[in-house]
Amino acid sequence: MAENVADKLARSGIRPSAQRVAIAEHVLVSSLHPSAEQVFASVRLMFPQVSRATVYNTLNLLVEKGLLRSLALSEGNVVFDPKVEAHHHLVDESTGEIHDIPWDDLVVQNVESLKGFDVSEYQVVMRGRSRENPKP
Amino acid sequence: MAENVADKLARSGIRPSAQRVAIAEHVLVSSLHPSAEQVFASVRLMFPQVSRATVYNTLNLLVEKGLLRSLALSEGNVVFDPKVEAHHHLVDESTGEIHDIPWDDLVVQNVESLKGFDVSEYQVVMRGRSRENPKP
DNA sequence: TCTAACATTAGACCTAGTCTAAATTTGTGG
DNA sequence: CCACAAATTTAGACTAGGTCTAATGTTAGA
Structure with a gap:
């Protein structure tokens, strides 16, 4: 796995220093959507000498x-997503969790025919609740 | 106009104090998408005694x-939008400007049939460039 | 091996935003 | 109209997330 990363x-074209590999392993492997501070904290558990600047630089x-x-x-929550292919996102209003929604689960029409704009990318951002785990 | 606001x-159910009206006029009237700090700066031009806390509280x-x-x-830019009806957004990659896109300009299908989630609201977020005002 | 380019570090700094405690303003019952 | 309680505003301390800097450590390759 380390080899892979x-x-x-x-x-x-990124020189794979020990710190960068440690950071990349934390953020590229999990399918969670961690914030920079969460990555910083996790990486520190294993490499207490890693600096905040390195984490931010690497990310x-x-x-x-x-x-x-x-x-x-x-609001005010910047997170990282290792899934770089086009997809949509759903934010769970109860937990704040972010779920990836596969591109083909939704259909969006007429983006190309928008007057006055060349759209280079887009996604649907949803807010809702998990049905499996409902909050009373 | 002041009367209206x-x-x-x-x-x-908001008591319309002088400060609140001044703040609301700045943010509810324009169709720009100002940040809290921009609202604070604008309001200060006319009411230099207004505090940051009041601006944030009111917003x-x-x-x-x-x-x-x-x-x-x-990233890291929280802005306010006085248009509260459902609509989409397009962020101009050259200028950072945010444009409102009317709900009916796009068609989104299958949101209701997403497995496992009850979606309470959604919008399409696009990135692109204005065609009228192209950057070389 | 030497060295220039690259990477890392600690901590200062910055910006957006929240919180607090005191002061001011306002609506209302008497 | 007055007094007072409730609501609002204020200045500034504080926090969190993130960037910058200058010094130090590491590495690739001639």
Whole structure:
């Protein structure tokens, strides 16, 4: 797994330093949507000497190189999403959790015919509640 | 106009103090999407004694009472939108400007049939460029 | 091996936003 | 109209998330 992540970084032109690999493993592997501070805290558990600046630098670098996307879906919460293919998002209003919704689960029409704009990307952002785990 | 805004506040159960009216006029009237800090700066030009806390309190109150929506569409930029009916948004990648897109300009299907979730609201968030004013 | 480029660090700094305690304003019952 | 309680506003302290800087450590490759 470490090998995989290091290779992935290298293939994107990122020198796979120990710190970067540790950070990338935390954020590229899980399917959660962690914030920068959460990544910082997790990485610190294993590498207490890693600095905040390195975490932020690395996350921004991963975004820049297209290995990661940053999302600002709800107020003041910027989180990272390792799934870089087009997809939609649903924010659980009870828990704040962010769920990925596959692109083909929804159909969006007429984006291309919008007057006056060339749209380069889009997604549907939903707010709702999980039906399996309803809050009274 | 001042009368209108004061009435609007009163009708929503908000006591229309001078400060609140001044703030509401800045944010409810324009069709721009100002940030809290921009509202604070504008209001200060006319009422230099207004405090930051009052601006934030009032904006939050307007959101709570449904006269205003807050949007977090791009990284770390929370802005306010006086258009409270359902609509979509397009962020201009050149300028950062946010454009309102009328609900009926787009068609979204299958939101209701999403497995496992009750969706209470949604919108399409687009990124693109204005065709009228292209950047070289 | 040497060195220039690259990466990391600690901590200062910045910005957006919240909180607090005191002061001011306002609506209302008497 | 007055007094007072409730609501509002204020200045500034405080917090969280994030960036920047200058010094230090690491690495690739001639």
